[in-house]
Amino acid sequence: MIDIASKLPYWVSLSLALVSYLILHHYADRPFQLEKAPGSTVPANLTELMLHPLLSAMQYLIPMIFVFGAAISAFKAFRGRKLAQKYVATSIQNPRTGAAAKPTDDMSWQQFELLVGQAFRQQGYRVIDGGEEGADGGVDVHLKKDGLTFFVQCKHWKAKSVGVSVVRELYGVIAGAGVEGGFVVTSGNFTEEAEAFARDKRISLLDGKALDNMLLHAKMSLAEDALRASQHTATAAKVPPATTTPTVSCPNCSSSMVKRKARRGANTGQEFWGCSQFPKCRGIRSI
Numbered sequence: 001m002i003d004i005a006s007k008l009p010y011w012v013s014l015s016l017a018l019v020s021y022l023i024l025h026h027y028a029d030r031p032f033q034l035e036k037a038p039g040s041t042v043p044a045n046l047t048e049l050m051l052h053p054l055l056s057a058m059q060y061l062i063p064m065i066f067v068f069g070a071a072i073s074a075f076k077a078f079r080g081r082k083l084a085q086k087y088v089a090t091s092i093q094n095p096r097t098g099a100a101a102k103p104t105d106d107m108s109w110q111q112f113e114l115l116v117g118q119a120f121r122q123q124g125y126r127v128i129d130g131g132e133e134g135a136d137g138g139v140d141v142h143l144k145k146d147g148l149t150f151f152v153q154c155k156h157w158k159a160k161s162v163g164v165s166v167v168r169e170l171y172g173v174i175a176g177a178g179v180e181g182g183f184v185v186t187s188g189n190f191t192e193e194a195e196a197f198a199r200d201k202r203i204s205l206l207d208g209k210a211l212d213n214m215l216l217h218a219k220m221s222l223a224e225d226a227l228r229a230s231q232h233t234a235t236a237a238k239v240p241p242a243t244t245t246p247t248v249s250c251p252n253c254s255s256s257m258v259k260r261k262a263r264r265g266a267n268t269g270q271e272f273w274g275c276s277q278f279p280k281c282r283g284i285r286s287i
Contacts, residue, residue, distance in 0.1 A: 017062075081118055123214060171201055184198075259272075
């Protein structure tokens with residue numbers, strides 16, 4: 001159960017922990033009375049008698065299992081983000097050349113799978129760790145997006161190119177499970193036979209350069225969004241606030257008033273508010 005819970009999104013496991021506790025607590029907290037069967041020494045509710053202590057324990061044990069699984073799931077996602085950040089930082093500081101060491105060279109196969117999962121997570125996929133356990137067995141990562149399922153096979157091969165047999169294996173798993181498609185991801189490259197086989201299949205081959213693009217593009221997109229946001233804020237700060245003319249109502253008819261200048265009399269040259277309905281209304285206000 002811990003293994004299953006750790007493969008679910010952490011919020012799903014936490015929700016199941018709460019639901020399981022409420023259900024089990026409801027039955028475990030019910031008052032229990034021993035019922036004797038007529039003419040028999042065996043209690044009539046023997047099954048309930050045996051299950052009641054079990055329910056009392058399970059109301060705490062099952063939620064704890066889901067909480068523990070949620071913690072594992074959250075920790076894996078956290079490690080994946082840290083690995084991706086380190087990968088991007090290393091790639092920027094040491095641009096890859098033909099002789100340069102790749103950022104994945106110092107990773108274990110477990111870390112490489114977490115890195116691949118994070119790369120797909122940044123592309124909008126929901127990442128579920130799954131498949132067989134072991135450094136080279138079965139489906140390494142399950143993906144969900146828009147209601148569709150995809151399988152990922154990770155090959156952390158530093159020197160050897162991934163051959164067609166690996167692609168055939170994943171294609172057979174995809175066909176048997178009836179999922180939408182799959183990906184084979186490697187830190188190195190693929191043979192020509194592997195690329196030819198996958199060309200018309202529901203399988204995408206991602207080599208080390210493609211993995212670079214997935215991780216670096218997502219990082220650069222976030223940086224560009226932040227830069228555009230800061231530029232927009234700076235531009236808005238430079239624009240002076242628009243000046244607005246206050247609205248003044250006529251004391252006689254409540255119509256709007258406009259600024260006028262006295263042309264004669266004791267106040268010649270001075271501005272005042274005059275009713276916009278002049279000469280029908282002669283209301284004025286001093287400024």
